[in-house]
Amino acid sequence: MSELISELDAVGLHTPVEPVDATHGILLYLEEVSVSFDGFKAIDKLSLYIGDGELRCIIGPNGAGKTTMMDIITGKTKPDSGRVFFGQTIDLLKLDEPAIARIGIGRKFQKPTVIEPLTVLENLELAMSGAKRLRGLLSTRLSGEERDRIGAVLERVGLSEHGGRRAGILAHGQKQWLEIGMLLMQEPRLLLVDEPVAGMTPAEMERTAELLRSLAGAHSVVVVEHDMGFVRSIADQVTVLHQGRVLAEGRLDELQVDPTVIEVYLGAGDAYH
Template sequence: MNLIQSLAQRDRVFDFLVPVQSPVDVRHGPILYLEDVSVSFDGFKAIDNLNLTIDDGELRCIIGPNGAGKTTMMDIITGKTRPDSGRVWFGSRHDLLTMNEPEIASLGIGRKFQKPTVFEALSVFENLELAMSADKRVLPTLTARMNGEIRSRIDEVLEMTGLVELRQRLAGILSHGQKQWLEIGMLLMQRPRLLLVDEPVAGMTEQEMERTAALLTGLAGKQSVVVVEHDMGFVRSIARQVTVLHQGSVLAEGSMDQVQNDPRVIEVYLGESEEAA
């Protein structure tokens, strides 16, 4: 194989950024649907007959004590963990249990882990440019020039994340909160339909928490956003619909006021959280 042929081959590192051709169909139901999902690890049932639906454009908060199954649930949605039983659908066309992690990401499901992962030696702008959803074959990447559409998208994401004035700053010297916003911005460059965000305000200052709340609530309606968080003050500031997980299944669901006053939730989670605080 000569050099040109080698360069023309798809760069497998960036396959997860290439959008699939089949759109997500939400005309007949929610954007995300989990039915009777269960998974065990060495005899421990991490997810137990879990049923959950997320509507298109919805902002949903997921809370629950440690070991409730929140991380495992996200692992199942993104293809990292295969359940023992159940169904997981993205729209009405895509059975996520038949797909691997890159295929699921390419559908438009983005996941933000608790610890931010950015390219610290690159600028904020370069991080967003690298994350853009585009043709990532090696040869086009080497020869293509930045076009107006891509610049406009980067400018839009910089504005959304509050990083306009930091566009040329190296990611490695950003504050913890700024790195969190940059990673969210990198996911937004790919125009996800569903964004899974794990404990976004852990380690943040009060001011950073307020800006993060504004960012996530601003995304609702444009993307479906699922936020897993332990900080009840932050959840109260953004919650529209709250799901409480306990022992791998849904314990309660509703508005923050509804779940906050549910005796079962108080017993297994909120009461303990307030005593610890």
């Protein structure tokens, strides 16, 4: 048993997770964050606050810093300056990517990263957090609690009837929902979702909007998206990034008539549709 615990420590599955203190109502703090690449300032004194249980949409033109912002939150990129906290006490800048995932921050990239040769159920089992995930790799037997968790996630993402199907033959939208389900198996407090409806049919977009709205409250959800119709359907609060900093925040109907926002983003051809 001691050897197994040592192995778990080595891969970060046995390390205790510090509880997240969001008693002030804010789950994620970015304060005066800056980062440059080869002289280009991708993020410029960015300050952003995400409430506990909030669903926030982030919009902005290409190069506004949206991807870099998510890279900083998840530990892929370290900023040159500033503070990034998860709750009141967890300094994300002191943690690496695996540690940040363990404490409850999940990220979904634009392109689905499901394991296509495996079934939907097997993908969810492998995504199960901590030692449960390791046990799933070693045995095909699941506890009743684990089966219940997988069943609840399957229902949440609308794939209850597809558990035995290979992930590779799912429709595009279904793969996106499966990946969200895989994140939910890891019990994240914060989900970062990058352009979830790119390439989706209108029906898939509507189902995705329902899914993301259903997650708010139990989770904080940050969605980066270009499709303004989709943004309007899910978010009360929208943040516009431009040149690595917050240009404006508010309801989408307010931002649509903001002259500065129109000039730098909403008036930029196909950005607004």
